[in-house]
Amino acid sequence: MTLSSLIFETDAWQLVTFTEASLKSWLSLGFIVYVSTLIGFGLWAHLLSQNTASKVVPFALLVPVFGMTTSVLLTGEVVTWWKMLAMMLILSGLVLANIKMQRKPQLA
Numbered sequence: 001m002t003l004s005s006l007i008f009e010t011d012a013w014q015l016v017t018f019t020e021a022s023l024k025s026w027l028s029l030g031f032i033v034y035v036s037t038l039i040g041f042g043l044w045a046h047l048l049s050q051n052t053a054s055k056v057v058p059f060a061l062l063v064p065v066f067g068m069t070t071s072v073l074l075t076g077e078v079v080t081w082w083k084m085l086a087m088m089l090i091l092s093g094l095v096l097a098n099i100k101m102q103r104k105p106q107l108a
Contacts, residue, residue: 058097061090 006013047056065087071077 058094061094065090 044056047059068077068079068083068087072079
């Protein structure tokens with residue numbers, strides 16, 4: 001990703017980008033890199049240690065749902081119809097993945 005950024009985002013790699021970044025920017029970056037990564041992977045590892053992967057992995061689909069919900073609550077982002085549709089499709093896929101289908105016994 002760094003190589004791709006160096007190639008396609010050359011303006012972002014100027015020294016002024018790093019020297020003029022605010023304290024808030026550096027603290028936000030630190031939170032994302034350390035705190036949320038450690039908590040996220042820690043909880044994920046804990047879930048995988050307690051359950052089978054087939055039970056846990058479908059819940060990774062909730063990441064964009066929580067991301068969109070959080071952006072609406074914290075930043076006031078506007079929810080458009082297609083975002084609602086995307087969240088409904090994700091949630092319905094999660095429900096379908098976790099429904100236990102009852103099979104009728106086959107008669108011999």
